[in-house]
Amino acid sequence: MSNQRFKAIENSHIRSSVEVEEAGRRSEYFGVNVFNEERMLQYLTKEAYDRVKAAVVSGAKIDRKVADQVAEGMKTWAISMGATHYTHWFQPLTGSTAEKHDAFFDFSPEGRLMEKFGGGQLVQQESDASSFPNGGIRNTFEARGYTAWDPTSPAFLYGTTLCIPTVFVAYTGEALDNKAPLLRALGAVDDAATAVAKYFDKNVSKVYATLGWEQEYFLIDKSLALSRPDISLTGRTLIGHSAAKGQQLDDHYFGVIPGRVLNFMKDLENECTKLGIPVKTRHNEVAPNQFELAPIFEETNLAVDHNLLLMDVMEKIADKHHFKVLFHEKPFAGINGSGKHNNWSLSTDTGVNLLSPGSTPMKNLQFLTFFVNTIKAVDNYEELLRSSIASASNDHRLGANEAPPAILSIFIGEQLNEVLNELEGVSKGKLSPEEKTELKLNVVGKIPEILLDNTDRNRTSPFAFTGNKFEMRGVGSKANCAKPMTVLNTIMAKQLLSFKKEVDQLVDKKGLKKDEAIFNVLREYIKTCKRIRFEGDGYSEAWENEAKSRGLSNNKNTPQALRVLTSKESLALFKSMNVMSEIEVRVRQEVELEEYVSHIQIEGRVFTELAYGYVIPAAVAYQNKLIKNVMGLKEVYGAAHKKMSESQLDIVERISEHIRDIKIKTDAMVEERKKANNMVDINKKALAYCDHVRPYFDQIRYHCDKLEQLIGNEYWPLSKYRELLFIK
Ligand code: ADP
Ligand code: MG
Incomplete structure (x- = not known):
């Protein structure tokens, strides 16, 4: 029997709060880690500042010379704040954010150590992030996407990394992220x-x-x-x-x-x-x-x-x-x-x-x-x-x-x-x-x-x-x-x-x-x-x-x-x-359908693990306990044990019924998954997961939840709702 649950409960009980003080007046430290207007005025030339502002307000282009100046200012500020790395920070179609850190540290052409970060690194970076979902726009052999600076969202320092908000686009021009279409819509x-x-x-x-x-x-x-x-x-x-x-x-x-x-x-x-x-x-x-x-x-x-x-x-x-x-x-x-x-x-x-x-x-x-x-x-x-x-x-x-x-x-x-x-x-x-x-x-x-x-x-x-x-x-x-x-x-x-x-x-x-x-x-x-x-x-x-x-x-x-x-x-x-463009929309649809499938697929797999690896073993262990009890009663009381064992045997039987249902439903769900996995068309596959795999989840759950109620608390291996929700 797993005692992970009980260890977890014990851990949660002995925790003490990590005390935190309010850091003072918000207005005084708001944005201290952001390369915002105030910082730009401090660290940029007037020309660079004006150009960045113009880019923010009217979308004006920032040329390489100005980008170099901005990069220099950003770097000086970031390093003065303890930064060691920089990253283009972007929003691939996974829905969250992505980053790849590079150290400022580099060798000069003469082989001397230097802190390097120029307009080139600020404005554009090849991400070679060929594994991000791209719905087939970029095939992996020509994984040529790049990230490009979005000056309308200021760079910020997170930990010791200077983060530069960027869009993520294919070399053929299509957006591979969620930010580029948003900027166009805005x-x-x-x-x-x-x-x-x-x-x-x-x-x-x-x-x-x-x-x-x-x-x-x-x-x-x-x-x-x-x-x-x-x-x-x-x-x-x-x-x-x-x-x-x-x-x-x-x-x-x-x-x-x-x-x-x-x-x-x-x-x-x-x-x-x-x-x-x-x-x-x-x-x-x-x-x-x-x-x-x-x-x-x-x-x-x-x-x-x-x-x-x-x-x-x-x-x-x-x-x-x-x-x-x-x-x-x-x-x-x-x-x-x-x-x-x-x-x-x-x-x-x-x-x-x-x-x-x-x-x-x-x-x-x-x-x-x-x-x-x-x-x-x-x-x-x-x-x-x-x-x-x-x-x-x-x-x-x-x-x-x-x-x-x-x-x-x-x-x-x-x-x-x-x-x-x-x-x-x-x-x-x-x-x-x-x-x-x-x-x-x-x-x-x-x-x-x-x-x-x-x-x-x-x-x-x-x-x-x-x-x-x-x-x-x-x-x-x-x-x-x-x-x-x-x-x-x-x-x-x-x-x-x-x-x-x-x-x-x-x-x-x-x-x-x-x-x-x-x-x-x-x-x-x-x-x-x-x-x-x-x-x-x-x-x-x-x-x-x-x-x-x-x-x-x-x-x-x-x-x-x-x-x-x-x-x-x-x-x-x-x-x-x-x-x-049409291709950009189609890509998004495909990526989202794929994400949907993966999601339900993972849930399906976890269901199998929960059923076979946790719920059924726990149910069987408790059932054995009851059976042992009945056998003991029989040994001690002989024929008189029958009346005394009735309830235990009733629970034993009900447990068996639920185990059987869980097994049948889980196996059937796995079969449906296999069928769905063989489908090539992503629309059909997503529908198959939706209509034929997912409906089993509630059914399997029903029997697992019944077992949770039936079997002894100490036999149940998974933290219960009352623990998850009421331990503060
Ligand atoms: P609640 O909905 O809880 O009654 P409010 O109506 O004051 O509270 O605001 C809810 C949210 O709406 C807040 O996050 C606030 O920043 C946002 N909000 C208020 N005015 C605007 C606006 N003009 N544009 C966008 N968001 C707004
Ligand atoms: Mg609201």
Whole structure:
């Protein structure tokens, strides 16, 4: 019998907190490890500084001479801070980040030792990372991808390594990462939104998409987590009976943060602050041992980098505090899973949030313009947006037993619904002076400046307007936000371009005034995209039926959800917005399907290991104990033992039944896996894993969980839910 579980419990009990002090006033040490503006001013020539700024604001190219100057400044700063290495930091299609460190240390041509880092090393690096998923774009024999500096996200010092955010592209030009398409989408939405924002303010010359993510996660004692092969290899518990107590008492949510966890959080936040990640909020979440961290929102590209960096930092700091952090969307059955709400808006370089209602009718018309266009964009491409958050692990939330549903709909709240309903009645063509006044005073003019309190009530909506931003709630806790942000900003760019064209046509051809034209176009949008608006309970079955009749997609699993990526419309969209070429989209679809397959495959293998290596042996050991007991009773009591042995024998039999079922189901699952593995077409393979392998998981689990309850506690080899979730 394995005693790993008991050793782990013992370890977890004798731990003492690693005490951490708050590092002082955040504003004083925020970004000390970042090569930010302040550092650039200190370490760069005026010319280099201006060029980097221009590159950030307008995408201007940085020539080699300037790159050399920037590299020199960065190196001097980094070495003064104790750096020994540098790395291009990038986001391959695996969803996380990658790095390859090089020492600054080198030989000069004369053979002398020197610290070397020039513009060449800053700007571009051959990664020879031929093993990253590339969906066949780069065949391994010509593994020629390179990473290229992204000056819009500042370099930072992590440990003793200078990290330079980069894109990862093939020599043939295709993006091999998640950052390059995101940057293109952000460029597209900047152009389109700036043109529309100029209707309202000629001084706007740039629009930034903003992102504020909210990261949910679980913290589990490290020894307990490591005692379970499923957590170690898949990030979740594949089996495990619910603890007698779960989240039903709501006594964890927003409760006092446990001491050991608080120390972890302080440590984490100190480190994040130094790295320039503006962390702000920390609290307990709904499920036991579940927590959340949220920063102040930032420009989207930077926010995405910061979220990826955060997840990396979290794992390291957790380790120091003897925790394992779980980012999986559903680590435990029966209690809440984790997500990563993406709060999104658009902001001008004049400092205006375009999704924030204002104090004048004109500002509100601007608000309504961007608001209605977002609704229209999501309505047009709801299925594509759904595809951007699809993954094997997120399938446990979307469309499973948990919020939010796989159906995309938009919640805007009562007040804004009223406003849209009124706008629907706007006359066609030119407006009479009376109607204009009425609109400005009583419809647009009445939008309250602060909507926050009224709009955030519906927690079941996957895409909710929350006062001055939209909140996309289906994003997985493990996900790279770049994916949904690429799609959202692309569809918004496309939508705003169409809008501008329509408005301009009404002005040029029909002689309408600008505001009349805007009202006219918005009215038509409001009429045509009603199906996406839904204020009711997103989890209800009634909504599923209703959504179906409205023609909204309801793709409950990843293979289904990913299909739309390569539809004619999606390919045309990405191409026309210069976000991704057809091959780049196809590659992503293939890579994600492959990832899906690998995920389910690994889970399937771990199931086999758990069944044969842990559960059945434990059940048999306990069964033997009972049988020995019965034999002993017989020896002592003779015929009288029968009555005394009844219950033991009943348990013995029930154990046998469960063992048999586990064996049958596990073997059948392995057979299905074999069949699936022989499939060449990745679409068919993913569907086979989804429809024929995965359904066995719940069945095997059912019997394992029954056994967990049946057999003696000391015989059970895997840390139980009550240990994983309630040891703090
Ligand atoms: P909550 O949703 O918990 O009530 P808030 O609405 O204040 O809290 O903010 C939630 C998240 O939304 C935070 O991470 C915040 O940074 C982000 N957020 C706020 N305003 C914006 C915005 N204009 N653009 C993007 N994210 C935003
Ligand atoms: Mg939120």
